[in-house]
Amino acid sequence: MIDTVKPVVHNFNAGPSVLPKEVFEEASKAILNFNDTGLSILEIGHRTPLFQPVMDEARSLVKQLMQLDDDHEVLFLHGGATTQFMQIPMNLLNENDIAAYTETGTWANKAIKEAKLFGHVEIAGSSKETNYTSIPKNLTVSPTAAYLHITTNETIAGTQWHNIPYDCGVPLVADMSSDILSRQLDFNKFDLIYAGAQKNMGAAGVNLVVVNKNILGKVNRTIPTILDYRNHIAEGSMLNTPPVFSVYVAMLTLQWLKEQGGVAAIEKLNNEKAALFYDTLDALPLFKGPVAREDRSKMNAVFVMEDTALEKEFLDLCKKEGMVGVKGHRSVGGFRISMYNALTIESVKVLTDLMKEFAIKKG
Numbered sequence: 001m002i003d004t005v006k007p008v009v010h011n012f013n014a015g016p017s018v019l020p021k022e023v024f025e026e027a028s029k030a031i032l033n034f035n036d037t038g039l040s041i042l043e044i045g046h047r048t049p050l051f052q053p054v055m056d057e058a059r060s061l062v063k064q065l066m067q068l069d070d071d072h073e074v075l076f077l078h079g080g081a082t083t084q085f086m087q088i089p090m091n092l093l094n095e096n097d098i099a100a101y102t103e104t105g106t107w108a109n110k111a112i113k114e115a116k117l118f119g120h121v122e123i124a125g126s127s128k129e130t131n132y133t134s135i136p137k138n139l140t141v142s143p144t145a146a147y148l149h150i151t152t153n154e155t156i157a158g159t160q161w162h163n164i165p166y167d168c169g170v171p172l173v174a175d176m177s178s179d180i181l182s183r184q185l186d187f188n189k190f191d192l193i194y195a196g197a198q199k200n201m202g203a204a205g206v207n208l209v210v211v212n213k214n215i216l217g218k219v220n221r222t223i224p225t226i227l228d229y230r231n232h233i234a235e236g237s238m239l240n241t242p243p244v245f246s247v248y249v250a251m252l253t254l255q256w257l258k259e260q261g262g263v264a265a266i267e268k269l270n271n272e273k274a275a276l277f278y279d280t281l282d283a284l285p286l287f288k289g290p291v292a293r294e295d296r297s298k299m300n301a302v303f304v305m306e307d308t309a310l311e312k313e314f315l316d317l318c319k320k321e322g323m324v325g326v327k328g329h330r331s332v333g334g335f336r337i338s339m340y341n342a343l344t345i346e347s348v349k350v351l352t353d354l355m356k357e358f359a360i361k362k363g
């Protein structure tokens with residue numbers, strides 16, 4: 001028996017993070033009895049007629065939700081977004097060539113470090129001088145660069161690109177780990193998009209890669225079989241055993257998103273949640289948001305209190321009210337709340353009400 005009664009929790013975790021209740025329910029059923037087969041999803045072959053439709057549907061849903069054209073291939077790969085930090089330059093950057101990277105925080109810097117193992121990196125724009133509290137506005141990209149890399153949402157710094165540099169003149173590569181499928185973008189204008197699933201589209205253990213196949217096959221190094229995107233495309237994202245359960249959870253989350261009305265509908269809700277949070281933040285002098293207003297992330301909001309002694313008191317109150325994941329990242333301090341697709345506006349309201357109450361009490 002599955003005990004479905006559990007305490008009410010408002011989950012602001014940064015990742016792994018909140019998923020729709022319906023997804024948890026379906027996923028638990030599939031562990032015990034997958035599609036009424038009497039088998040668990042954990043004990044069936046990945047090339048069977050039982051699992052193949054899961055992979056097919058997960059890939060097809062990404063195509064539909066992102067409205068991708070036929071040049072863009074959808075892959076579900078192992079290794080998290082961190083593996084993409086090296087797999088991208090390995091597949092796209094020749095040893096003597098340049099790749100352009102934007103330097104916007106922890107995640108961008110990790111991507112830059114790996115790219116340097118394969119070729120030259122030029123920094124097209126940086127917000128290091130503002131301690132990553134903003135997004136660089138004027139980019140300089142060499143016309144000969146193999147690609148430009150951006151981190152569309154910096155999960156730790158709490159910044160987000162609201163003006164995507166679509167017209168940078170070179171192939172555009174994006175780490176969308178923490179805002180994938182949260183807003184409408186012109187996804188076909190990206191040549192490679194990657195995202196670890198565990199923030200906004202599923203369980204840990206799989207990452208989504210969307211790649212324009214026309215940019216592949218242009219480097220002259222030998223790429224190990226498992227790291228060559230072309231092999232994964234040729235095998236329909238089944239080059240080896242995929243992370244079966246994580247792909248299934250991603251499929252359920254994508255189905256849920258489609259039922260909600262797709263990316264346009266979820267973007268509207270995400271805008272409402274972010275507006276509720278930031279309007280409250282701006283109205284209360286007790287709290288401060290370090291991020292430049294125009295670059296604030298709608299997924300991960302970072303905030304602090306001038307009086308750090310009060311921070312602990314506020315965190316304790318959050319805990320008492322069933323809120324988890326409100327504490328800031330260890331490198332930034334203060335608070336961070338993540339408002340991913342599956343977080344309800346009610347959860348944001350519980351938090352903002354507490355912020356207002358606390359501000360009055362301390363006023």
Ligand SMILES: *Cc1c(COP(=O)(O)O)cnc(C)c1O
Nearest residue numbers: 080081082107155175177178196
């Ligand atoms: C979490 C995160 C990553 C790392 O993802 P893993 O799946 O743990 O490798 C990379 N980029 C961004 C923007 C992230 O938020």
